Amino acid sequence: SSSSQPVYRATTTAPVNIAVIKYWGKRDVTLNLPTNSSLSVTLSQRSLRTLTTASCSANYPTADTLSLNGKPQDIQSSKRTLACLSNLRALRQAIEDADSSLSKLSALPLRIVSENNFPTAAGLASSAAGFAALVRAVANLYQLPQSPRDLSRIARQGSGSACRSLMGGYVAWRTGELADGSDSLAEEVAPASHWPEMRALVLVVSAEKKDVPSTEGMQTTVETSSLFATRAQAVVPERMTAIEEAIQNRDFPRFAEITMRDSNTFHATCLDSWPPIFYMNDVSRAAVRLVHDINRAVGRTVCAYTFDAGPNAVIYYEEKDSALVAGTVKAILGADTEGWDGPFNESVANVT
Numbered sequence: 001s002s003s004s005q006p007v008y009r010a011t012t013t014a015p016v017n018i019a020v021i022k023y024w025g026k027r028d029v030t031l032n033l034p035t036n037s038s039l040s041v042t043l044s045q046r047s048l049r050t051l052t053t054a055s056c057s058a059n060y061p062t063a064d065t066l067s068l069n070g071k072p073q074d075i076q077s078s079k080r081t082l083a084c085l086s087n088l089r090a091l092r093q094a095i096e097d098a099d100s101s102l103s104k105l106s107a108l109p110l111r112i113v114s115e116n117n118f119p120t121a122a123g124l125a126s127s128a129a130g131f132a133a134l135v136r137a138v139a140n141l142y143q144l145p146q147s148p149r150d151l152s153r154i155a156r157q158g159s160g161s162a163c164r165s166l167m168g169g170y171v172a173w174r175t176g177e178l179a180d181g182s183d184s185l186a187e188e189v190a191p192a193s194h195w196p197e198m199r200a201l202v203l204v205v206s207a208e209k210k211d212v213p214s215t216e217g218m219q220t221t222v223e224t225s226s227l228f229a230t231r232a233q234a235v236v237p238e239r240m241t242a243i244e245e246a247i248q249n250r251d252f253p254r255f256a257e258i259t260m261r262d263s264n265t266f267h268a269t270c271l272d273s274w275p276p277i278f279y280m281n282d283v284s285r286a287a288v289r290l291v292h293d294i295n296r297a298v299g300r301t302v303c304a305y306t307f308d309a310g311p312n313a314v315i316y317y318e319e320k321d322s323a324l325v326a327g328t329v330k331a332i333l334g335a336d337t338e339g340w341d342g343p344f345n346e347s348v349a350n351v352t
């Protein structure tokens with residue numbers, strides 16, 4: 001009977017990444033090709049990660065299924081999920097064609113079960129960890145030989161920022177030049193071990209769903225902002241080179257200034273969109289002022305803020321300044337945590 005068929009299974013986790021040079025704008029919407037390169041820091045998975053199990057079996061109903069945090073998702077209407085799965089199946093099919101001793105997993109329905117340990121779509125990069133985990137889990141299930149770099153090309157089609165969550169440490173997503181997107185992929189600039197003192201404090205200002213989803217927001221910006229083209233073409237390329245140098249040299253003040261300036265430029269293009277897009281709120285702006293106040297009071301740059309498509313702040317600092325930075329942020333903004341000092345790079349605090 002069909003219930004006697006085997007179930008093949010693989011489980012994995014994927015981290016959140018927080019960009020210091022922001023991805024904002026697509027030159028190709030279907031393939032998720034960006035208008036500019038971006039660079040992020042991968043978080044440790046201590047407090048923010050997606051856990052995903054992929055399985056396949058002849059016992060399963062014929063359609064692939066996906067559940068997120070216990071809720072079934074309609075993957076047939078998600079072109080991006082379908083694109084990831086069909087790419088992965090094609091790679092499995094190719095190794096099955098080359099080796100007839102392999103089980104024909106590519107012919108079996110998939111069941112994907114995914115869980116985030118943080119609020120979904122609150123500007124906490126849930127789609128990045130989510131698609132990275134989905135691609136990694138199915139690639140493991142299929143025992144694909146592809147490298148993280150190759151898999152990043154697939155994850156990118158799920159969500160742009162997901163390509164950067166397939167690697168640890170400091171990761172660049174190169175915009176690429178080819179129309180088919182084959183050269184638009186992630187690459188590790190430096191492993192986490194290169195700069196183990198780096199810390200990220202995630203300030204959860206609001207865990208609610210964001211006003212304007214990223215895909216929609218970036219399209220509005222591309223179509224209506226006059227600042228946008230300058231940022232993408234003239235500003236970001238120089239910042240990519242400069243921040244990669246700062247990372248290689250573990251030059252925190254330089255890393256911090258570029259990070260803060262690029263967050264500000266990204267939010268300026270949002271404000272310059274028509275109608276304008278507001279992601280930061282009063283609490284976000286209080287965090288910006290506080291970071292500048294701390295740096296001025298100390299007389300050197302010890303912390304940097306960055307904001308994604310939502311009001312939550314991420315504050316980067318080095319472990320040696322943990323008491324100063326996380327301690328002051330906690331005292332002033334009323335955040336409910338302390339700076340983390342351990343082998344992990346991230347901590348999360350509520351400041352609502």
Ligand code: 2P0
Nearest residue numbers: 019022023159160161214215308309
């Ligand atoms: C980033 N963000 O670099 C930027 C900064 C938000 C602000 O990548 O449409 O969810 O799925 O490719 O990756 C959020 O956009 O967008 C994002 P899609 P994604 O992290």
